[in-house]
Amino acid sequence: MDMEARGHSEHPQALRLWLRMLTLTQLVEKQVRTELRAQFETTLPRFDLMAQLERNPDGLKMNELSRRMMVTGGNVTGITDQLVNEGLVERVEVAGDRRAYRVRLTPRGRSLFGDMARQHENWIVAAFDGLSSSEVDALHRLLGKVKAHYKDTALETT
């Protein structure tokens, strides 16, 4: 679980920072996957798909859902089929387009997702409780600064 090997021999400050951030992210993500499986017998792609639907109560078309799931990967169609079979997600017709449909959470899916989201929140709060409140704020602000600069740079070069 340690990405230090990616480092070049000189290891400048930014590279050490990146490797630490990557290692920590992987640690937390791994724990989330473990807890999701242990407590809910589910996976991170399933959780993320349900999270997208929870934010879109009217449902999403499959192409919209796929785009939003790009990061997590996983087989969006396959996962949707599973969740439909389990009664957590349903397909609804799109008015005026016979071939299209949207998928959305069922009431049971919404309720289960609520339970999972509360637990997920607890795991994350626990992961960061080595920091004081002001340290959490400082970290959030510093990462925000990196992200803002990153987006500006990405826009410049594309």
Next chain:
Amino acid sequence: MDMEARGHSEHPQALRLWLRMLTLTQLVEKQVRTELRAQFETTLPRFDLMAQLERNPDGLKMNELSRRMMVTGGNVTGITDQLVNEGLVERVEVAGDRRAYRVRLTPRGRSLFGDMARQHENWIVAAFDGLSSSEVDALHRLLGKVKAHYKDTALETT
């Protein structure tokens, strides 16, 4: 590319921090994958495998290599075979064990990895150059504090 959806409606401070860290890590990782492909026609698992071998000049047995590659995943045997075929990695016998072998970088592999590692370093330095030197230090220190606490907690609960 935004993991915000994983958040629960109340979005406490730590959860917002985590989602920002996750989004940023994925942004940087995605760029590294893109650049590795564009500039070196290679992948992150191949880069990580070579990085592990670069740190172990005497080579690694396959089981040692697999253990170190756990995070990145990928087919360690398949990647090793590819790199051997390309003359970047070689298999060497283990003295006293006819069935075992170690893999290590060839001189050409070491030279190519050096080029990749230097470029990788440049991409990472660029990713964080929105921060001052003291901000990079602060971020490194705060993440270190989270990581140290995280490890302590993990030890307690296992």
